[in-house]
Amino acid sequence: DTGVSQNPRHKITKRGQNVTFRCDPISEHNRLYWYRQTLGQGPEFLTYFQNEAQLEKSRLLSDRFSAERPKGSFSTLEIQRTEQGDSAMYLCASSLFEGTDTQYFGPGTRLTVL
Amino acid sequence: AQSVSQHNHHVILSEAASLELGCNYSYGGTVNLFWYVQYPGQHLQLLLKYFSGDPLVKGIKGFEAEFIKSKFSFNLRKPSVQWSDTAEYFCAVSGSARQLTFGSGTQLTVLP
Numbered sequence: 001d002t003g004v005s006q007n008p009r010h011k012i013t014k015r016g017q018n019v020t021f022r023c024d025p026i027s028e029h030n031r032l033y034w035y036r037q038t039l040g041q042g043p044e045f046l047t048y049f050q051n052e053a054q055l056e057k058s059r060l061l062s063d064r065f066s067a068e069r070p071k072g073s074f075s076t077l078e079i080q081r082t083e084q085g086d087s088a089m090y091l092c093a094s095s096l097f098e099g100t101d102t103q104y105f106g107p108g109t110r111l112t113v114l
Numbered sequence: 115a116q117s118v119s120q121h122n123h124h125v126i127l128s129e130a131a132s133l134e135l136g137c138n139y140s141y142g143g144t145v146n147l148f149w150y151v152q153y154p155g156q157h158l159q160l161l162l163k164y165f166s167g168d169p170l171v172k173g174i175k176g177f178e179a180e181f182i183k184s185k186f187s188f189n190l191r192k193p194s195v196q197w198s199d200t201a202e203y204f205c206a207v208s209g210s211a212r213q214l215t216f217g218s219g220t221q222l223t224v225l226p
Binding site (some may be wrong): 010019031034035040041042043044045056058077091093097100102104105106107108 | 118144146148150155158159160167180204206208210211213214215216217218219
């Protein structure tokens with residue numbers, strides 16, 4: 001069990017640029033979740049996948065955000081035309097959807113939009 | 115919609131003091147309840163969880179939590195805190211939809 005990994009760990013970009021983050025879940029986990037966390041708040045749900053299917057998207061996920069999980073393995077989260085309000089920590093979690101579905105979190109990608 | 119309230123934003127204790135962090139949730143159906151901890155510079159880690167059965171659940175590092183259904187509460191407790199327990203603690207709930215709804219967190223500072 002190597003844990004959930006996320007890359008990059010930090011990303012600084014200028015407003016209007018596109019950014020992409022990657023999440024590699026725990027290998028046998030079939031569910032993958034994306035959350036966003038801003039300072040002083042708990043993580044907020046963005047979207048999740050079961051295998052390669054994107055099953056739910058939060059209303060927080062504007063049309064500038066897109067997520068994929070090709071082949072049900074790693075996932076990418078892309079933000080187009082970044083805005084300063086997108087600055088946050090983006091967290092990925094994975095779980096094995098049977099029984100308890102406990103989510104295990106990665107270290108996150110901290111995005112700063114200048 | 116489900117929601118979670120953590121009323122204590124920052125708690126400061128001396129070592130060996132007892133700890134209780136409050137968590138109340140709002141959800142109309144069957145819930146699963148979690149406490150996660152984030153130590154300085156580290157990622158979120160699962161402390162303990164409740165799905166069913168005994169409402170008193172024990173987690174890692176001597177933490178426990180009690181699910182009181184009538185009060186919609188899932189308070190975290192530890193009889194004697196250590197300096198190494200300094201961290202941010204998040205209560206979370208999931209329902210049929212499985213995604214987690216988190217509280218805003220409680221920063222615990224333990225003074226040596």
